[in-house]
Amino acid sequence: MDDLEEHLGLHKHLVDDDGDSSDNSSTLRGKKLRLPLVQPMFVETKKETGFTQSCRMCLEQIREAMLHHRWQEAAEYMACYPQILEDKACYTTKQYKELIWRASTEILHHHPKSTIEDYNIIYERLKHSGFKLYLKVSLEHSFHLMLQGKFEDAKQHLAAAESWRYGKESSAQIQRTKLIQAYRSLLDFIIWSEKKVVLSNNNTVDALSENQSMHNYFRQASVNLKGILSNPGVWDPFILSYVEMLEFYEDYEEALKVLNDYAFDNSFPPNPNAHVYLYKYLQRHGAPQKKLIHVLKNLQLLVPSHELMLEYTSLLLQSEKQKNTQKALGIVLEMLDFACWRNNLDVWMCLKTIIDKLQTEDDWESIISEKMTLRKEWWPALHFTRFHANKDSEENPELLEVKAPLVKILCPDRTLKYYAEPVTRGK
Template sequence: MSDFSEELIRSKTEDDKEESCVFSGTGMSFPWLQKHIGTVETGGKKEKDFAQTTSACLGFIQEALLKHQWQQAADYMHSYFQILEDSDSHKRQAAPEIIWKLGSEILFYHPKSSVETFNTFADRMKNIGVMNYLKISLQHALYLLHHGMLEDANRNLSFHCTYIPHLLYPFIYEDDYAYNTASQNMFDHSWKTSVNLRALIQTPGVWDPFVKSYVEMLEFYGDQDGAREVLTNYAYDEKFPSNPNAHIYLYNFLKREKAPREKLISVLKILYQIVPSHKLMLEFHRLLRKSEKEDHHKLGLEVLFGVLDFAGCTKNITAWKYLAKYLRQTLMGNHLAWVQEEWKTRKNWWPSFHFSSFWAKSDWKEDKALACEKALVAGILLGKGCRYFRFISKQDDQVLRKKIKQIKKSVKKHSVVNPGL
């Protein structure tokens, strides 16, 4: 990878004017940072049409981030800073948060970046818009914590966030406040921290680490009702952005409380709508399968198909086992329509996605148990003529010979292509 962007981070040259640069303290400078941020701070009114340029740059930056091409992302950021001078007031208002998220992502992962570089960027960004000040300060503190700079993180929050000055005190002490109940001094700091955390997480936003810490504190002191209330509000309050973690935290809490199955199902149902491929979906399927409601049984089939729609789950043998077993149960329960409904939207792409000859050979070579489960599903959905099923059924494996014979019988009995044959 080349040096960290000629414009984003570079050593000061003879032609660079000192007043136009912001130094990081590590021999790196930011000629673009003072120029663009200074324009906003002084109320610059440059009337230029940057719409096409900034839109294109944003797309390039996002693509570079997805591919972990940190240098290219840094290069494009130089042009994207023009949006701070856009004549469209709405774009200017939204720009600081976008720039902060993109810039901090680049600086966090770029191999030529440093803590000093990140600190300089964060300090400058805090001065662009009052609404971004607190959020950036908190995220800056988390970055410092990640690098083990506890005192710096505490000092950062104490200076910038006057209503949460004791937020990180518990982390500074050598003894864990949650277990040192004999110390009144530590208890006092725990109480102050809980008050400040509660005030923070009531503000709409994504506060995952703070919510987890606060709930752990409440649970330690036996306030189960308080913990449940916090997690419920965090998951269901419409003022907060959609956040799958909020529902995961609530589910895990209710599970620890041994909440009724219906309650657990209601929480995971929302998570399913947000992230249908989440690892908890297999647990969701088990809960639905145990339910006495028929609509839950139908949803259980939908969930399994939904999980296997995603490329990251194609090798999940547990998901294939569940689907193979549940397809047979569903068909034996005279619910052919359920299977047909799910298969209708997948019959044009699942065969090549899951059941091609290539995958049959590859799966058999890598994981014979997985191949057998997939062969059963393929045979039920596509019939005995399916390439995947035919390849697996012809394999002469001494260990799996009995298993393959059972698969053939099940396909003959349950195939939705030619039922009854």
């Protein structure tokens, strides 16, 4: 709707109010306030033709109909509005075409009787109207076909867009072409997955031909999916698709290389999911504990509140090293720095286990004190108030039982009221 308002000229600069007033509230430091004045919807100019004025009025009707959800009326006006593209005097043709694209698809999305043929007609007209939004429209068209489950049709449209060129290729056009190639490969993966399910559930099909067909889709998809790693970015669904296919064909070395590159290549933006995918893969394939810890260490640096930090802590405690036990203490305390874990029984039980293990060491008090130095001023208000005690007593008594003994250990120099008030019963 912002595009419509922009084209209707609704956003105007504020102008001075020339009215005279003796009210002190209308002045500020000796200057009059700049108040917005109501602007007319249509302003006739000497250069505006009747045709242009009619188109502006039509756009206003489209806007009003969309605002009031009168989708049939909006569709009828939108059928006439594209005539503005025939105005040779219009120097903002590209803007009008994008506005037609956005408004038309919005109307079709809400119109109760719209069909996929209507979408196809709109997208095809826009793609072949001779402007530089061809790739963006093609990509959106394929998304709509994917949502309708028409994967083969979506793939055909993306293949056509992949080979499309307009004048000298710009950097933006190159990037969009790469994105289209990636999504076309993702569609190959989806079709490959469907064939895999059919093959596994139906023993009567020709296994040899189905396997060959699946492998063809794998080869088509793998070319561009592998090439994604040469373009820094967040490519989660594409990487996962490629790894799934590599695992199916037992190419575990290549799958591990892809996930390692995705997680640790410094040219890529920091992405916690990349480390999660690598950890899950290593876990599935029985990787040694040392490798799992290394991956989770990097994830902890990015997201100290991640749910996998409990697994990280568990792995550290299994090592039976005092250094790792201290590290586990810091990880759990960092989790509890976030309110989302405040009432989680598993995290508090993990903290209790770590402290019980540390108490076998002579310097356990100094270790805990060091970790709590920066927390002692604000942790009590986050975890150990009378309010928290009463709430834990009502909602999770086991949590109160775990937390209560930890108060004096974590905050030995503070007198805290983390205990539930006795319940008074009427006679």
